[in-house]
Amino acid sequence: MSNDSITRSVAHSTFTLERTYKAAPQRVFAAFADKEQKAKWFDVTAPDDTVWEMDFREGGREYNSGPFEGHMHSFDSIYHDIIENERIVYSYTLSVDGQKLSASLTTLEFEPSGDGTKLTLTEYDAYFDGLEEVGPREEGTRGLLDAIAATLDE
Numbered sequence: 001m002s003n004d005s006i007t008r009s010v011a012h013s014t015f016t017l018e019r020t021y022k023a024a025p026q027r028v029f030a031a032f033a034d035k036e037q038k039a040k041w042f043d044v045t046a047p048d049d050t051v052w053e054m055d056f057r058e059g060g061r062e063y064n065s066g067p068f069e070g071h072m073h074s075f076d077s078i079y080h081d082i083i084e085n086e087r088i089v090y091s092y093t094l095s096v097d098g099q100k101l102s103a104s105l106t107t108l109e110f111e112p113s114g115d116g117t118k119l120t121l122t123e124y125d126a127y128f129d130g131l132e133e134v135g136p137r138e139e140g141t142r143g144l145l146d147a148i149a150a151t152l153d154e
Contacts, residue, residue: 011127015138019119019145023152025110028117029085031148032056032108041147058082062090071096086110094132101132121145 021028031037035054042064050066058079065074077092088108094101102125109120125137 006129006131009129011130011134013125013127013134013137014123015141016120016122017138017142017145018121019149020113020116021119021149021152022116025085025112025117027152028119028148029088029110031151032088033082033084037151040151041144055079056082062092072098096131099131100128102127102137104137119145 031041033056035056038054039052051063052066053061053063055061056079058081060079062077062079063075065072067073074095075092076095077090079088079090081087081089087110089106091103091105093103104123104125106121106123109122111118111120121141123137123141125134127134
């Protein structure tokens with residue numbers, strides 16, 4: 001798509017999701033911090049042309065690029081704040097076929113809750129030029145949080 005044919009715009013969205021998992025905060029935190037554990041729910045098991053790099057530390061980058069439904073999708077993230085077993089703050093961009101669709105800031109908060117963990121995810125999104133709809137991001141994130149529950153139950 002040529003940049004000349006794009007009508008420039010930015011749509012904003014914010015959502016907060018909460019989940020309570022039957023696992024200690026350390027275990028839920030590790031589902032995000034440990035590459036091997038994250039691979040179980042983040043859907044990175046894909047063909048040979050998939051790239052996934054994960055440097056989990058403040059200032060570290062996570063990058064995932066691969067084919068999906070006939071297009072090359074990429075997730076490019078920077079970790080800004082990490083407090084072990086308590087909080088992760090990162091920003092990311094999503095692109096399809098090299099075209100940036102959105103930029104987001106996400107905060108994950110992990111709190112003990114009985115014998116488990118309450119996870120609160122808050123995300124602020126900026127969607128560029130009408131290339132992505134606002135609603136599906138929240139729905140997709142809900143699916144990822146459900147996938148974490150399934151891996152914690154293993």
